[in-house]
Amino acid sequence: MTPILAEALARDAERIETALAVMLPEMPGPERRVVEAMRYAALGGGKRMRPFLVLESARLFNVNPDCALRVAAAIEMVHCYSLVHDDLPAMDDDDMRRGRPTVHKAFDEATAILAGDALLTRAFEVLADPLTHGDGNVRSELVLTLARAAGAEGMVGGQMIDLDAEHREMDIGIIMRLQRLKTGALILFACEAGAVMGHAPAQLREALRGYAQDLGLAFQMTDDLLDVEGEAGDLGKAVGKDAARGKATFVSLLGAARARDQAHMLAEQAVTHLHAFGAEGACLRDLALWVVERRS
Ligand code: GRG
Numbered sequence: 028m029t030p031i032l033a034e035a036l037a038r039d040a041e042r043i044e045t046a047l048a049v050m051l052p053e054m055p056g057p058e059r060r061v062v063e064a065m066r067y068a069a070l071g072g073g074k075r076m077r078p079f080l081v082l083e084s085a086r087l088f089n090v091n092p093d094c095a096l097r098v099a100a101a102i103e104m105v106h107c108y109s110l111v112h113d114d115l116p117a118m119d120d121d122d123m124r125r126g127r128p129t130v131h132k133a134f135d136e137a138t139a140i141l142a143g144d145a146l147l148t149r150a151f152e153v154l155a156d157p158l159t160h161g162d163g164n165v166r167s168e169l170v171l172t173l174a175r176a177a178g179a180e181g182m183v184g185g186q187m188i189d190l191d192a193e194h195r196e197m198d199i200g201i202i203m204r205l206q207r208l209k210t211g212a213l214i215l216f217a218c219e220a221g222a223v224m225g226h227a228p229a230q231l232r233e234a235l236r237g238y239a240q241d242l243g244l245a246f247q248m249t250d251d252l253l254d255v256e257g258e259a260g261d262l263g264k265a266v267g268k269d270a271a272r273g274k275a276t277f278v279s280l281l282g283a284a285r286a287r288d289q290a291h292m293l294a295e296q297a298v299t300h301l302h303a304f305g306a307e308g309a310c311l312r313d314l315a316l317w318v319v320e321r322r323s
Contacts (some may be wrong), residue, residue, distance in 0.1 A: 028320075031315035039082050039099075040075040046100040050153060053134050056135070056292040064134045064142035064151070069107045072125030072263070074323070076246075076314070077102045080217035083310050084235055088225020097159045098220050101150040105177050106213060108146035109186075111139050118190065119268070126263030147177070152190060160224060176216040185209025189274075197275035206277075210250070211243030218242070234300045238311065241297035246318050248290035252283060254323070261323045290319045 028036075047069050054062045078099035084094035114129040115136060116120040121129055131139035153159060154169045158208050175181055185208030188201065197205075219241035222232035253270065259266050269276045277286045299314040301308035 028317045029313045032310055032317060035083075035310050036075070036079055039079050041098055042082075042096055043075050043078045043103060044070060046096050047103060050097075050104075051149065052310030058239060060134070060138055061141045061145055064130050065137045067147050068111045068130050068142055068146065069104060072127070073103075073107075074321075075103065076318075077106050077213060077217040079237050079314070080214065080239075080311075081220045083223055083314075084218050085215040085220025086221070087231075087235075087304055087307055088221055090221060094158075094160050094224060095221065098224065099157070101153040101159075102173070102213065102217050102220070104146040104150040105173065105182075106154070108143040108150075109182055109213075111143040111146070113186070115139060118186070121265060121268075123259075123264050143292055154323055162226075165226070169220065172182075172219065173216050173222065180206055182210075185212065192274050193272050197280075199277075199280050202275060202277060202280060206244060206247040207240070210292040211240065211249045214243040214246065215239040230298055231303060234303050237300035238297045238315070241293045241300070242315050242318060245290045245293035245297060245315065248277045248286050248293070248323060249319050251278045252286055252290070254278070255283060257322060263323065287319075294319045 036060070048066070051062065053059065053066070079103055081099040082092070082095050085098070095210050102293060110124055111130045113119050114124055115131055122132055123129065127133070130138070130142055134142070138299060143269075150173070151170055154173060155166055157163075157166070159169070160166050173197045177183065179187075185205050189206040189209055192202075192205065215236060218235045219232060221227070222235050227235075254266055254269050254276070257266050267272075270279070278287070281289065298312045302310055
């Protein structure tokens, strides 16, 4: 990782942590357990890549950093909800996430379901709040775009295909579709959010979409490689689960060497979309190149 990217990621991760802690305040009363589980899920871990993409894309259009931070926190809440639900026994059944027990292990299944639900709804509450953007049309577009990215046309749809993957033959086309929805849709929203907040011209918004689509696939291919070649200690979660379940992935279909080559090619292709931003796109460029080298 380049020093500039390391510094920017660390600085933004700290800002996100503080924003999330403020937006998910501890609560008195009998309902406090669900808030404790939400805070457990959202605070103190993760690479914070999606919020970083929001903050960086917003910076390109001189968006007010406090407004961008709220959108960044909202997308991290949706991401954390998806991890909490994905780890449940009915889905991936994982005991460890971000180096500690999953929410249903630390609390219980019903609390984990509710914490995920409440993180998802809180995210939309944050987006719809006038503090997030002074222009109601922008707030409405953020809500609409994130709803599409997270729902059945996006992440949830991808998760459905993924759950089916254990029971039927999958080819590369369906795996691409699965990943475009499951991980790609939120990454796409993260990169577009800055353009939406900054009323960016269509051509620049399209450039960010192109970057996001290549980045999302490169990220997922690397995720599949890490499941085969990574260390549970580095990743903070179990490895080898896809193969154990006989699940088709980019690695099982392409082989590790080709998947690695493809991931690098996609990362380089992602960078080509950033030309229009000149030196301002340096952190996004470094991120794309790091995503395929990462060990966690
Ligand atoms: C339950 C609706 C629903 C969706 C779940 C995102 C997802 C869909 C499942 C997560 C399982 C998984 C390992 C997906 C592969 C890619 C991915 C999203 C990895 C986790 O994202 P990172 O690496 O995690 O950014 P951190 O912890 O760094 O935030």
